[in-house]
């Protein structure tokens with residue numbers, strides 16, 4: 001089973017790639033975290049934001065497998081504790097489907113992404129910058145895995 005982070009934004013600064021890679025490389029071989037970077041639609045002068053968000057959504061959704069369990073990252077989604085995330089991870093592993101996590105760009109995710117999602121997950125009630133979200137996501141998935149294995153990384 002794969003955990004696929006489908007994130008708007010390419011060519012991130014080095015600290016973002018380093019942060020993401022630091023946690024992604026800790027995952028066990030049977031539970032890899034993969035990053036799919038979606039190009040951000042160009043926002044020129046007077047951008048048509050809904051159209052650009054839909055363009056990003058088309059690319060996001062084409063990166064998602066037809067059988068994937070889909071979790072959209074949304075400020076207004078459900079708040080999960082580490083223990084809840086660990087138990088979700090156990091359920092997803094039992095289902096055997098790949099899980100795709102969708103992270104929007106500066107204007108967020110289009111409705112089409114929310115419509116495809118099986119779950120909406122909020123990391124915080126703060127709006128976070130999208131480059132930081134992929135790092136947090138990788139760390140939280142590693143932490144959740146460590147809980148499922150009684151690995152000493154997570155201390156409750």
Ligand SMILES: C[S@@+](CC[C@H](N)C(=O)[O-])C[C@H]1O[C@@H](n2cnc3c(N)ncnc32)[C@H](O)[C@@H]1O
Pocket residue numbers: 072073074075102103104105106107108109121122123124125126127128129130133
């Ligand atoms: C800068 S935010 C977009 C802000 C946009 N105004 C909105 O309302 O979605 C970029 C992306 O990061 C993710 N994100 C930001 N803060 C988040 C949070 N607290 N919880 C979950 N995802 C978050 C979401 O996927 C969002 O689409």
